[in-house]
Amino acid sequence: MTQKVLVTGGAGYIGAHACKALRGAGFEPVTYDNLCTGWRDAVKFGPFEQGDLMDRARLDEVFAIHKPIAVMHFAALSQVGEAMREPGKYWRGNVSASLNLIEATLAAGVKNFVFSSTCATYGDHDGVVLDENTPQTPLNAYGASKRAIEDMLKDFGASDGLKSVIFRYFNVAGADPDGEVGEFHQPETHLIPLILDAVDGKRAALTIYGTDYPTPDGTCIRDYVHVMDLVDAHVLGLRHLLNGKVADGGHEVFCLGTGNGFSVREVVAEARHVTNRPVPMVDGPRRGGDAVKLVSGSEKAISVLGWNPARSTMQQMVADAWRWHQNGGYAR
C-alpha cells in the first residue's frame, strides 16, 4: 500500500511543489490546509482535507482517516511586515497552531516530522555565512515563532520520542518547470514575482526597500534556492527519517541555500535579461525587520542527505518563474 504523508500547507507555494515531489517519489501526499493563503487548485497530487491547525478534532479525524507515516509541516504565516505589526497573530498562528499539530501527531502514534524553518531565525550576523551552528537571534515575530517551533520539536523529541528534520530555508524561488504548480501569493511579498509583476504591468513599479545598506550596490543580499531543489531536499529528509538515520527523540537541522548571495539589483538585472524587458523601479525606504545579508552554508545537506541543488541558478529560477507567471497563477 502507498505510504501517506500529511502535508500541512500543501495548497501553498512550497507545499504544492512538495506534494508533486512526494508523489514522484512514490508517496501519497495528503494536503491539510485552511486555504488562508493557499489555493484549492494547487492541490493536484493527492487528497485534500480542508481544516485549520487550531482545530484539534479535525486534525485527529484526518490522522485517523489517512494514517500517515510522517508529517511535513509547511503551513504558516510568513510575512515579515505583518509579523512586525501583529506579533500576536504569529505567536498564535504559528506557535500555538504547531503545538496543536505536534500533539495531534504524537497522539496518532506518528514519530516522523519534517519542518519548514527559515533563515529569518538568524537575524543579522554582519554578513557571515550562516550554517546550522550559527546562533539564532531573530529580528521579528515571524523568525521568533519559527525558532520557538524548532525548540518545541526538540522538547517533544526528549519527552515523546518525536524525530524531526528541520530545514532552514533561504529565499525560495522559481516554479515547477512542467507548469502544474507555481508561486502565487496574494498579496505578493516575494522579490521575483514582484519584479515580474512590474515587468508585465500588473504593478506600476517594483519598490526597492532600502538602497543605503552596507553592500556593494546598497541593496539587501539574499541566497535563493529553486523550489524544485528545495522539495527534493524534503524527500531526502523524509527518507533520512524513515531509514532510521535520526535517533529516536532526535532532531537534525539542515540549511537549504546555495552559498551565493544576490543583491536586489542583481536579481532585477537577471529578470531584465531573462524577460528581455525593462523593469520599472522606484527606490523606497528600508523596511523594519530586514537583515542586510543572509547567505547560507549548505554543505551539510549536500554531504549528509546527498542533496544536489542543480536548478538553483538565478537564470533558471527567474526563467521558470517567468514561464509560470505568464500562465497566470491559480483561479481559486
Ligand SMILES: NC(=O)c1ccc[n+]([C@@H]2O[C@H](COP(=O)([O-])OP(=O)(O)OC[C@H]3O[C@@H](n4cnc5c(N)ncnc54)[C@H](O)[C@@H]3O)[C@@H](O)[C@H]2O)c1
Ligand atoms: N517562500 C519562502 O521563500 C520561504 C522561506 C523560508 C521559509 N518558508 C516557510 O515555508 C513554508 C511555506 O511557505 P510558502 O511560501 O509556501 O507559504 P504559503 O503562504 O504559500 O503556504 C502556506 C500554506 O499554509 C496554509 N496555512 C496557513 N496557516 C494555516 C493553518 N492555521 N491551518 C491550515 N493551513 C494553514 C495556507 O493556506 C497556505 O496554503 C512556511 O512555513 C514558510 O514559513 C518559506
